[in-house]
Amino acid sequence: MSILGTRVVRTEDPGFLTTGAVYTDDVVDERLAGACHVFFVRSPIAHARITAVDTSAAREAPGVIAVFTGADLADLAPLRPPMPDLVDGRMAQPLLARDVVRYVGEPVAVVVTEDPYQGEDAAELVSADYDPLPAVVDMTAAADDPPALLFPEAGTNVTATFGDAAALQPGLFDGCEVVVSRTIVNQRVAPAPMETRAAAAAWGDDGRLTAWIPNQGAQGTKGALAAMLALDPSSLRIITPDVGGAFGAKFGADPEHAVVCWVARQLGRPARWSETRTENMVAMTHGRAQLQTITIGGWRDGTVTAYRLEILQDSGAYPRFGAFLPALTILMAPGPYAIGRAEAVARSVVTNTTPVGAYRGAGRPEATAAVERAIDLFAAEIGRDPAEVRRKNLLPRFTEPHRTAFGAVYDSGDYVTALDAALDAAGYASLREEQARRRDAGDVTQLGIGLASYVEITGGGAESGAPRENATVEVHPDGSATILTGTSPHGQGHATVWAMLASEELGIPVDRITVKWGDTDLIPEGGGTGGSRSLQQGGVAVQQASRELLDVARERAAAMLEANPADLVFEPERSAFEVAGDPDAAVPLATLAAEERLVVRTVFIAPGATFPFGTHVAVVDVDTETGKVVLRRVITVDDAGTVINPLLAEGQRHGGIAQGAAQAFLEEVIYDADGNPLTATFADYPFLSATEVPSFELADMATPTSYNPLGVKGIGEAGTIGATPAVQNAIIDALAHLGVRHIDMPASPQRVWQALQDVPAGKDA
Amino acid sequence: MRIELTVNGARRSDEVEPRLLLVHYLRERCGLRAANVGCDTTSCGACTVLVNGRSVKSCTMLAVQAAGQEITTAEGLAAGGEMHPVQEAFRQQHGLQCGFCTPGMVMAATGLLAENPHPTETEVREGLEGNFCRCTGYHNIVRAVLAAAETMSA
Numbered sequence: 031m032s033i034l035g036t037r038v039v040r041t042e043d044p045g046f047l048t049t050g051a052v053y054t055d056d057v058v059d060e061r062l063a064g065a066c067h068v069f070f071v072r073s074p075i076a077h078a079r080i081t082a083v084d085t086s087a088a089r090e091a092p093g094v095i096a097v098f099t100g101a102d103l104a105d106l107a108p109l110r111p112p113m114p115d116l117v118d119g120r121m122a123q124p125l126l127a128r129d130v131v132r133y134v135g136e137p138v139a140v141v142v143t144e145d146p147y148q149g150e151d152a153a154e155l156v157s158a159d160y161d162p163l164p165a166v167v168d169m170t171a172a173a174d175d176p177p178a179l180l181f182p183e184a185g186t187n188v189t190a191t192f193g194d195a196a197a198l199q200p201g202l203f204d205g206c207e208v209v210v211s212r213t214i215v216n217q218r219v220a221p222a223p224m225e226t227r228a229a230a231a232a233w234g235d236d237g238r239l240t241a242w243i244p245n246q247g248a249q250g251t252k253g254a255l256a257a258m259l260a261l262d263p264s265s266l267r268i269i270t271p272d273v274g275g276a277f278g279a280k281f282g283a284d285p286e287h288a289v290v291c292w293v294a295r296q297l298g299r300p301a302r303w304s305e306t307r308t309e310n311m312v313a314m315t316h317g318r319a320q321l322q323t324i325t326i327g328g329w330r331d332g333t334v335t336a337y338r339l340e341i342l343q344d345s346g347a348y349p350r351f352g353a354f355l356p357a358l359t360i361l362m363a364p365g366p367y368a369i370g371r372a373e374a375v376a377r378s379v380v381t382n383t384t385p386v387g388a389y390r391g392a393g394r395p396e397a398t399a400a401v402e403r404a405i406d407l408f409a410a411e412i413g414r415d416p417a418e419v420r421r422k423n424l425l426p427r428f429t430e431p432h433r434t435a436f437g438a439v440y441d442s443g444d445y446v447t448a449l450d451a452a453l454d455a456a457g458y459a460s461l462r463e464e465q466a467r468r469r470d471a472g473d474v475t476q477l478g479i480g481l482a483s484y485v486e487i488t489g490g491g492a493e494s495g496a497p498r499e500n501a502t503v504e505v506h507p508d509g510s511a512t513i514l515t516g517t518s519p520h521g522q523g524h525a526t527v528w529a530m531l532a533s534e535e536l537g538i539p540v541d542r543i544t545v546k547w548g549d550t551d552l553i554p555e556g557g558g559t560g561g562s563r564s565l566q567q568g569g570v571a572v573q574q575a576s577r578e579l580l581d582v583a584r585e586r587a588a589a590m591l592e593a594n595p596a597d598l599v600f601e602p603e604r605s606a607f608e609v610a611g612d613p614d615a616a617v618p619l620a621t622l623a624a625e626e627r628l629v630v631r632t633v634f635i636a637p638g639a640t641f642p643f644g645t646h647v648a649v650v651d652v653d654t655e656t657g658k659v660v661l662r663r664v665i666t667v668d669d670a671g672t673v674i675n676p677l678l679a680e681g682q683r684h685g686g687i688a689q690g691a692a693q694a695f696l697e698e699v700i701y702d703a704d705g706n707p708l709t710a711t712f713a714d715y716p717f718l719s720a721t722e723v724p725s726f727e728l729a730d731m732a733t734p735t736s737y738n739p740l741g742v743k744g745i746g747e748a749g750t751i752g753a754t755p756a757v758q759n760a761i762i763d764a765l766a767h768l769g770v771r772h773i774d775m776p777a778s779p780q781r782v783w784q785a786l787q788d789v790p791a792g793k794d795a
Numbered sequence: 796m797r798i799e800l801t802v803n804g805a806r807r808s809d810e811v812e813p814r815l816l817l818v819h820y821l822r823e824r825c826g827l828r829a830a831n832v833g834c835d836t837t838s839c840g841a842c843t844v845l846v847n848g849r850s851v852k853s854c855t856m857l858a859v860q861a862a863g864q865e866i867t868t869a870e871g872l873a874a875g876g877e878m879h880p881v882q883e884a885f886r887q888q889h890g891l892q893c894g895f896c897t898p899g900m901v902m903a904a905t906g907l908l909a910e911n912p913h914p915t916e917t918e919v920r921e922g923l924e925g926n927f928c929r930c931t932g933y934h935n936i937v938r939a940v941l942a943a944a945e946t947m948s949a
Binding site for chain 1: 812814822828829830831832833834835836837838839841869870872873878882885886887889891892893894895896897898901916919920921923924925926927928929930931932933934935936937938
């Protein structure tokens with residue numbers, strides 16, 4: 031019986047549950063013996079000229095080994111923005127601020143001490159003088175009426191543009207019976223992995239740097255660090271310890287990681303750093319942060335004929351991946367709908383806030399949120415059921431690739447079936463009846479039902495580079511096996527699933543297969559884990575390598591058995607080749623491995639990205655007197671092709687749904703008008719807790735893709751893509767009969783209450 | 796200051812700085828690194844351990860306050876190579892992904908079940924409200940605690 035498709039519990043769990051995983055801060059290694067501790071002094075002001083930094087008092091504090099400022103790092107180039115052809119390259123971040131600070135939390139100096147507590151103490155004694163500059167916080171002002179320019183030499187706060195706003199067609203909505211337009215907020219949120227950022231660095235006598243860094247792909251981290259430290263990549267070795275969550279925000283490397291490595295070299299002793307949560311909330315990249323103007327038009331029968339999306343993207347103070355997010359949003363702008371005329375444009379701006387990067391979904395949740403809000407606004411305007419409007423406009427089922435107006439090539443899709451399956455699972459008709467009862471009765475607590483149909487892109491986004499991945503599979507003389515992968519788990523369970531894939535081919539039990547990743551000396555190439563790419567590229571590469579290993583083994587077994595290779599059959603139960611019809615003439619893989627090393631490295635190249643799809647249904651109670659929202663149910667259909675381990679695939683869906691729901695009604699990074707962060711701790715940031723979500727209801731749907739032999743697409747980000755607009759739509763739906771058409775996220779009690787107060791007179795039911 | 800206490804069944808005596816947090820004492824002095832530090836506001840619970848059988852956030856307690864007490868960490872929960880039923884339930888129900896919240900979550904769940912051996916789903920959710928998880932959406936954590944309650948009362 032195949033192990034694929036079964037609920038194998040994780041091989042990595044016993045260690046995680048008993049001694050705990052080994053995160054960067056847990057690493058015990060002789061190369062790190064006697065390590066000093068690095069603590070960052072960060073800017074307390076959003077925008078200012080630095081006039082002086084006095085480190086003398088800090089240098090005298092107990093345990094202080096050294097204090098460094100930006101002037102000490104003058105030999106190192108700033109962190110250049112990614113995608114130089116798209117993003118203004120002059121907007122680069124010095125590793126430690128030099129003349130100007132541009133966000134609260136920007137590193138200004140480091141204090142290096144014997145003991146971590148001493149660093150926190152001494153950092154208080156570093157005295158920097160700041161000459162305040164006007165803070166640019168509002169992204170619309172940043173673009174059109176800036177109180178200041180963050181980089182005067184650039185002449186603008188706009189760091190990137192996508193599409194030509196001047197070329198928008200004035201007649202796009204000609205012929206529409208109904209046109210609705212609205213500017214909506216896809217607010218800034220914090221990725222907030224439970225493990226904050228960290229680093230440990232040691233330079234060897236050979237002049238090579240070994241750095242332990244939590245990341246999503248050691249090879250990408252190595253490239254980023256080498257660039258910041260101006261090192262030949264061959265002189266770096268990145269080791270990835272266990273990683274306590276990442277959600278897109280641990281790709282590559284940040285200035286702090288480079289500074290820790292630089293300190294270790296400068297002082298000639300190993301150095302360690304582990305940031306506090308408060309630092310993490312202001313200095314790890316944030317996500318989302320778009321202002322979207324959506325315009326949708328069509329006919330009263332529910333047909334949507336035209337859609338326009340205009341995006342303003344907040345990149346934060348220094349353009350990182352966030353500046354590029356609109357490209358992905360635009361790519362997915364029309365979602366699963368057959369809209370005859372659609373256009374989208376975007377600008378990315380810099381502001382005096384924390385830089386924005388990838389966060390679970392990275393650009394695609396924003397696309398889905400925009401079009402799903404648009405569909406609901408349109409449905410409300412024409413007085414039709416949102417499910418009916420969706421069904422009318424979804425692309426019909428297709429099995430051959432479909433190219434959209436924005437250049438995306440959807441591999442396959444069956445969106446109407448997903449919608450109907452979700453409505454069935456939710457009991458949609460009876461939910462609407464219950465809603466009607468409560469509306470008629472004028473209940474204080476109204477029921478809201480929200481839908482989101484989505485298609486997303488996985489395994490092809492620019493986060494992950496070209497759609498390819500390598501794997502090495504080796505069988506050992508003792509019958510065990512080792513897999514090397516260029517992907518990089520941080521909770522997903524690769525160690526278990528990659529072992530399942532090899533076990534299926536080689537007949538070696540899962541618990542005898544070791545999976546390794548995240549050591550650039552051992553695995554020089556790899557695209558890491560992000561953009562939901564791992565299984566469809568890295569996992570498929572493991573299957574391919576295992577099969578190629580069997581091809582090699584078959585030749586060798588035939589020679590050993592003096593048989594024709596074509597006459598051999600592989601018996602997985604024995605992990606051996608035998609002569610067909612003669613089970614006594616057999617040779618196990620282990621025996622072949624004892625004769626000669628039995629190892630294959632291969633690269634799987636995908637024909638392109640894949641496009642998972644589905645529908646989410648959210649059910650909420652909204653208290654019309656207090657504005658409080660209670661999330662009652664979330665029902666989802668997420669079709670990501672073949673499922674290899676349902677237990678783990680469901681876990682990915684659960685986690686994404688929760689994060690997506692949290693954006694809809696709880697989480698938001700907030701700044702005041704001067705650029706001071708108001709949500710810099712877990713006491714202030716409304717991190718989702720167990721009491722704020724229900725158990726989730728998952729319905730199965732699996733349409734294999736033809737793009738890889740496993741038939742798999744990515745499942746990591748479906749949750750945040752579908753759940754956010756489903757929950758937001760549900761909250762608004764609860765109040766639709768009272769005249770509410772839109773509430774920005776997060777739909778806090780105050781916003782909900784205010785929306786009810788703002789209903790124009792006469793609309794009140 | 797010198798403190799004497801019991802950690803996972805073993806008596807210890809250590810000289811500690813008065814301001815040393817219990818979690819740092821456990822991690823750096825005892826080498827018990829299962830408990831993690833996930834925040835600086837006593838919000839996340841990644842550092843949860845049992846103090847005399849009751850769950851406590853060890854970032855909010857000084858090592859000197861633990862003098863004379865019995866501390867149990869995730870390392871001490873497994874006995875003789877066998878995982879505790881709560882740990883086993885977390886594995887079977889896939890109640891962990893990245894694992895960072897897990898040792899604290901397991902200790903909080905163990906403390907919860909000691910106080911309420913037969914919790915409802917709502918009681919589990921309320922009991923774990925002070926322990927954050929970013930990966931699981933809490934769904935399988937709740938399943939795990941309910942499953943552990945069944946096993947432990949069987």
